[in-house]
Each structure stands twice: as structure tokens, then as C-alpha cells.
Amino acid sequence: GIQVEQSPPDLILQEGANSTLRCNFSDSVNNLQWFHQNPWGQLINLFYIPSGTKQNGRLSATTVATERYSLLYISSSQTTDSGVYFCAVEQRRTGNNRKLIWGLGTSLAVNP
């Protein structure tokens, strides 16, 4: 099955710094989403981005589907950005299941 690899696994930033998180996937995908899991365990949708570039405030994401990777940019980081960032993909499927395959995440800590 498809493999999803995220890097780096851990990241520590000072408040105000910028960062780039990467997601590599091993096969063609129908869907790619970025999530933020906050310290309470909730999964927050950040981007639905099977291809192209999107921006939402200080966050932006780019997916290059032909090269099988996606990048999440965090600018001017804040302590509330701390948590785990997940990339999840839906493989081009032959059946009916719209299962998301998840990376193991990037754990981000933003220090004041």
C-alpha cells in the first residue's frame, strides 16, 4: 500500500520563527489533507489540497502531485501552533473505501 512519510519528526521553534513541514507519499493520490492535532487531542482541518497551493492566514500549503510531496509552511509561529501536524492521503482507489492513510506526524513545540 501507499506509504506516507513526514519530516522532520520533531521541531522546536522560538515564537516568531518560520518553518516548513514536508509530506512525501509513494503513489498517486486522490486526496491530501493537513491536520493539526492540538494538545487536547482534537484534529483540526488545515487544508484539503490534492494539488496546488492554498493559504490561510499564517499557514500555507503546496502539493506537487506529480512529484508526490506536499509542504506546509508556518510563518511567524505562535505558541498556539504547538501540537502534532499530520498529513493524510487517500490513494487512488479501486474499491469504495475512502480510507485516509496517515503519516506519523511532525511534533511541533513553539517556545515563547
Add this chain to the structure above:
Amino acid sequence: EAQVTQNPRYLITVTGKKLTVTCSQNMNHEYMSWYRQDPGLGLRQIYYSMNVEVTDKGDVPEGYKVSRKEKRNFPLILESPSPNQTSLYFCASSLSGTVNTEAFFGQGTRLTVV
């Protein structure tokens, strides 16, 4: 507000005592699914449903049951919970099982089985 609602958020139970985790969505989504999240293993799919009365197994279905009698609800049933089912559970929904759209997740249910 469009959302997926799970209940309870936290649950501690004893081995063998049947429990149900409810999931409801208000977006008229056809596709719903359940995942469990475990350290080092990531999120894995338990069951999914393409529409009312249509359910199927995901990757880790053992020890779980589901039902889809109404479009909005997709409860997860543990008939005889065991300690290895201690996990963080998420319900998700998408507009369609055939059209590529965004998945939305509930707040999560943290289950501990002692």
C-alpha cells in the same frame, strides 16, 4: 455549524462491559468512518460506511461493530471491550463515497479499558 459530534469525549470502563461511542454529523454526508489512534502506529481505519445500511471493515475491525440506520449517525460498538482497545477514537465523514471531497473529524473519544 457544520460538525461531526462524538460522545463521550472521555470514558473509562472495565473489561467486558459493553459500550457504545456515538457519532453524528449534520452535513448530510454519505460516507462515514471510524479510526483509532495509537502511539507509533498512527491512525488506522476500523470500519466505514458508504451510506445507510452499507458498512464494511477497515484495517482493524476485530472487537468492534458498527451500524448505519440513519444517514447522520454512525455508532461504534464494543461488545466486550479489552485493554488492547484502549485508544483515542475518531469518527469522520465526507460528502460522498464516490466524489473526492474533504474529510471532517469529530473531537475524539479517549477510551481506557481497565
